[in-house]
Amino acid sequence: MRKTKKAVVGGIVALLATATLAACGDAPEEENGGTANETSAPDFTPCIVSDAGGFDDKSFNQLGFEGATQAADELGVELIDVESNSENDYAPNLESLVAEGCDAIVTVGFALSAATVESAKANPDIEYILIDDAADNDFDGTKDVDNVKPLLYNTAEAAFLAGYAAADFTKTGVVGTYGGMEFPTVTIFMDGFKQGADYYAEENGKDVKVVGWNGKTGSFTGGFEANEAATSTARRILDQDADVILPVGGPIYQGALTAIADSGKDATMIGVDADVYETDPNTQDVILTSILKNMKVSTYEAIMAAGEDTFDFETYVGTLENDGVGIAPFHNFEGEVSPELQGKLDEVKAGIIDGSIKVTSYLTP
Secondary structure: OOOOOOEEHHHHHHHHHHHHHHHHHOEOOOOOOOOOOEEOOOOOEEEEEEEOOOOOOOOOHHHHHHHHHHHHHHHHHOEEEEEOOHHHHHHHHHHHHOOOOOOOOEEOOOHHHHHHHHHHHHHHEEEEEEOOOOOOOOOOOOOOOOOOOEEEOOOOHHHHHHHHHHHHHOOOEEEEEEOOOOHHHHHHHHHHHHHHHHHHHHHHHHHHHHHHEEOOEEEEEOOOOOHHHHHHHHHHHHHHOEEEEEEEOOHHHHHHHHHHHHHHHOOEEEEOOOOOOOOHHHHOOEEEEEEEEHHHHHHHHHHHHOOOOOOOOEEEEEEOOOEEEEOOOOHHOOOOOOOOHHHHHHHHHHHHOOOOOOOOEEEEE
């Protein structure tokens, strides 16, 4: 059952109301029968828990948090949020949100999948929204529990466009990528990136080499932290003559920034999830474009539906066709990319949408 919360009007109004109560006993009634210092808010409590990257990762978690915050503001309710510092926090953080009386809980990232499923099984009346995982931990093709709504993104489609752009932009003929950990939601970017670069090379008769991912395995840091492993992995990609690099895994892109700066090479980077040019101004001199997951929009829509009692548990899949994924502008490199590139990307995008250009990933076998 959902609980009722009260929202207190802040500032001077609250102080005046308190003074009135002290002097007169009862607060004066408004015309609608309420009191001067409080109004009823919807009986809905949305909540969100991050993965180990935290809500200020300028990428994955931040987008989900912004979407949930926007929805809570529009619904006129309080968003309860809790950050995870490590995977050991996932289950306890979910338990804490259940104890808070949350009606809908957003869990950000595939790393929370197992903990989300277990919490959902124990709390069938709560609506769970799992970002970037199908909630299918036994891999039988179906969700493990009914009261979870997966939000998935076929980022291979958008990464295909980024790979095509990288292959057109490279001066060395080598582009590269590396990931945090070898999970499908990471390698889906790398799959699309390689397919797009290969497609460009075949269509244009240009020799373009992709390093860091061969379609089956590649380079990974072993985690999602902006640490020395992220920097050294990026260095190895650059040392193979790559001048466009795609780091996949939230904050690990910061390792690529350091590696590019240290190398002295004229290299560029492609961001993931958010438009990293906008979220992190430190990237603006090197960011060519970003592969976008519109998680902010899909998270916002899910919370709004839950708050308005129109929620369903059907899996959402973001694609180029429904604007669930895309690529960011070229920003500072707009004048450096070839004049024909944007037109070519528009053609490729149309081909992906109508099926004449095939992009494969774990979401589209």
